[in-house]
Amino acid sequence: MYQGQSIQVTKLDGDIAELCFDNKTDSVNKFDQRTIKELSEATKAITADSSIKGLLVTSGKDVFIVGADITEFGPMFQLPEEEIAKWAFEGNNIFNAIEDLPFPSVTAINGIALGGGFEMSLATDYRIISEKASIGLPETKLGIIPGFGGTVRLPRLIGADNAIEWIAGGEAQKPAAALKVHAVDGVVPADKLKSASLKFLQSVIDGKFDYKARREQKKSKLNLNPLEGMMAFSTAKGFIAGKAGKNYPAPVAVVSVIEKAAGKGREEALKIESAAFAKLAKTTVADALIALFLNDQFLKKKAKAAGKLAKPVKQAAVLGAGIMGGGIAYQSASKGTPIIMKDIADKALDIGMGEANKLLSAQVDRKKMTPIKAGQVLSEIRPTLNFGDFGGVDIVVEAVVENPKIKKSVLAEVEKIVKPGTIIASNTSSISIEELATAMQHPENFLGMHFFNPVHKMPLVEVIYASKTSKEAIATTVAYATAMGKTAIVVKNCPGFLVNRILFPYFGGWLALIRDGADYIAVDKIMETFGWPMGPAYLQDVVGIDTSHHVGDVLAEGYPDRMDNKQFKSALDVMYEAKRFGQKNGVGFFKYEVDPKGKPKKVVDPTTPELLATVQPNGKKDFSEEEVVDRLMLPMIIETVRCLDESIVESPTEADMGLIFGIGFPPFRGGALKYADTVGMKTILEKCAKYASLGKLYEPTESMKKMAAEGKLYYPK
Structure with missing residues (x-):
């Protein structure tokens, strides 16, 4: 009935059409522009045959559909917000056409069905899943929300509270959990999936199940009275905002989108989803998290290639x-x-x-x-x-x-x-x-x-x-x-290898800031607000003051022009001399008590300011949030660039992923080089010039100057 590179449609016995996702040019099925176009054509071919009584959607791969082709997001998300929203809404018309077929439809989910893959299955009337498969909508992990009807169809199938948990959390769900909330209609052994799905579809065709009622449920308003809705959504917003944090807007946006669309039918609800999808697609958070996903895929490919050269x-x-x-x-x-x-x-x-x-x-x-x-x-x-x-x-x-x-x-x-x-x-x-x-x-x-x-x-x-x-x-x-x-x-x-070499200029900027009168607690709060899991003082305590002191000596010897730790007596020196080694002996910049779970709990130590006062010759001073961030982040960015320039690491991807996986660099900022791209190299150079008097740590490299002049990025769009 239809033959494409991503989709093939075959007419089976009993006048059933089988729409099979089987990408001929890739090892997995995913929703790229070609697949979306072919889905539209295949649906028209099915609709044109008046003898068809039912549709079975299957996969020819070990997975069902892994989701969207993330590599297409870069150019797509460069479009104006209105055009992105239009693209998403028009894409939904294809899924609507599946949902509106004049006969029942069943999806046989044989493996991973994530993102657009799961949304594809939601467009059909029923879903039968293999016991080895998993489903989910992980888009919030990329800083966006589902764009092919996930926020519309899933809440109407499994309830707003379950849908919010699934979509905001972004986790893949096992078959048993999916069946429990009615996201799927049956779980069967993998080798029985197609036969069981065909049998179920035939029973629907024979009138044993009311597929029109199910379809109407997905297309209508959400079944919630106003009071229930208000309580459910306000509670969810508070909980999810607390869990996600202010730096990750997508999970909270999920709640708002479902709430706003609750009283709408399918068309209006999809417009709300498309608009929110487009708005999030333009954020720096989505840009960074999508880059992070692609970087992770890049590293996995490199590891796989290494495996071919490796001895067992x-x-x-x-x-x-x-x-x-x-x-x-x-x-x-x-x-x-x-x-x-x-x-x-x-x-x-x-x-x-x-x-x-x-x-x-x-x-x-x-x-x-x-x-x-x-x-x-x-x-x-x-x-x-x-x-x-x-x-x-x-x-x-x-x-x-x-x-x-x-x-x-x-x-x-x-x-x-x-x-x-x-x-x-x-x-x-x-x-x-x-x-x-x-x-x-x-x-x-x-x-x-x-x-x-x-x-x-x-x-x-x-x-x-x-x-x-x-x-x-x-x-x-x-x-x-x-x-x-x-x-x-x-x-x-090289001295410090990659991660420690880049981390210690950050510490160097911090120690100079403390010397100049900054409050260590205020600095920690600012850097945690910036996105670090812990501020520099807390991080020093966790690493170990003695360990930091030793590594600092190694790096000072290796890079005396910018990491000489003898230029002034520092807060780290004071802690080290006082044998306050951090968590390992219960006191550093902070004190550590044991919580009920037996884990160290950080508490403020009133004696710390007295010790730090001995290395603050000009007393205390307040610094703006911007200055604190710049004085710590600029040395880190510059040292990362130096590592790249010296081929200590092969690519911006590996440098940034090393920082994210090694020291907890804020993922939503994508790493030091991705963050530099976001700020803009010209702005970075202006900030460096502002702090030039602080020494070599703030001196940009020639490659940075060249990039600014040529308007280049470490991650071209």
Whole structure:
């Protein structure tokens, strides 16, 4: 009946049309411009055949439809708001045509059906889902809302409260949850999906179900009286605003759109959705979050490519137990790679195994893992005091004390024991990989593998190569990190590597601001409002004052022109001298008490201002929000550019994702370089000139000046 590149329509027995999404040019189905055009043509072809009695919508892929083609959003969202709204509304006419067919329709959801994919299924009268599939509307995670009728049809099917939870939260839903709220009409085994869907469709054709009543339900006003509506929407707005925060407008917009459209029929409701979709599409938040999604896809592709060059890792080992070693061992074993954990002391092994056991117990408590599975994972971690089984390992992660002499000794020792070609990686946060490589007989097999603490929570791993590291060693380490569920960023060796090198100029700007009289609590609040999960003082406490002090010394030696930490006595020096090391010993810039859940709770310490007064020669001073943000963010932006210019990292994508995944850079701002694009390079240079007297940290690079002159962006639209 119809043959396209994305959609094919076949006439089945019983005068049923099967509309099959089967993209011939991609591994998955997605809604791009071609697919939308073909859907319109296919629907017309179906409508033209007066013998058709029912429509079955299927997929020829393992997934149903993964959603919109996000790569098309960039050019689309450059259009004026009115044109974006018009595009969305006209696109909805195609889905309306499916909904208005003169016979019943059923969608067989065989796999992932997200965004436009799920909205496609909502346009049909009924949905039968495979027990292995999942559905959802994740658009708020991109800073937008559904644009193909999701905010209109879903509330009328499952109720406003359920729809708000689904759409504002953006999470994929399992079949059982979907059936419970009537988002789907049946859950069946995967191998029975098509036959069960056809059987159900035939029963509708035979008059056993009133598809017209179901259709009318989706096209009419929302079934809520005014009082119920007012209470439901006002409660939802407050709850979601508190959960999402003011920097993420899309979840709250979902509530407003559903509320505004509640008393409208389909056409008017879709106009409200299209207008809101277009408005959000023009925000910097959507721009950043869409870039973040695309960046993540880019990193996944790079990791997949690395996997083709990698040697298989069937057995791993970690040298050094304790909290870090235990965390690495847990992460490896829980994701399927057995690991040996070696230390020289039983006490350290006990701590490492205790850490792994604690993390597994937490998974069991949250019902993420069964006790049997937790026991199996724990059995895949073998604690040992000797190198007896190291002859069979494929990769060794060294995680001993942060001391170059000790590390070199341990690395040289283990290299003699492992089989030829075994990859040896150092989990160092600051010691030069080039320097450590001098201890190796085969430096081509050696590199850095920097995990961030706590290992189980932080998604980033920096894979740091030295001058003699082989491509195979890099690829194998990236593949192992990926298998552990981490995002690996490949970085050229330099003091501080990528993330710490960029973070410490931010700290440098902050310490100078405190010296000049800023209130540390006020600065923390401003930077948390800016979007950081914690302000710089709190972050220093979490990192550890002693750790920061040590890394600061390393970076001062590496970049004395701009990171010299001896130019003035700083707030960090004062804390370090007072042995106030932060969370680890209960007091730093803040004090830490244990909350009822056993976690450290931050409280203001009245003695901190007295200590800081000793390094504020001109006393206290108020600073504007803009000045605080600029004095901290400009050094970070400039240092990120330097890393790019020096090929420490290959692309703006990897630089920005390293900051987001490594130190919690505000995702809705997209990373330092995406933020620079948003502000505009000319404005960045003007701000740098304003603070030029503060030194080299605020001196823009030649590449930045060139970009401003040429009007270029790190992320071209």
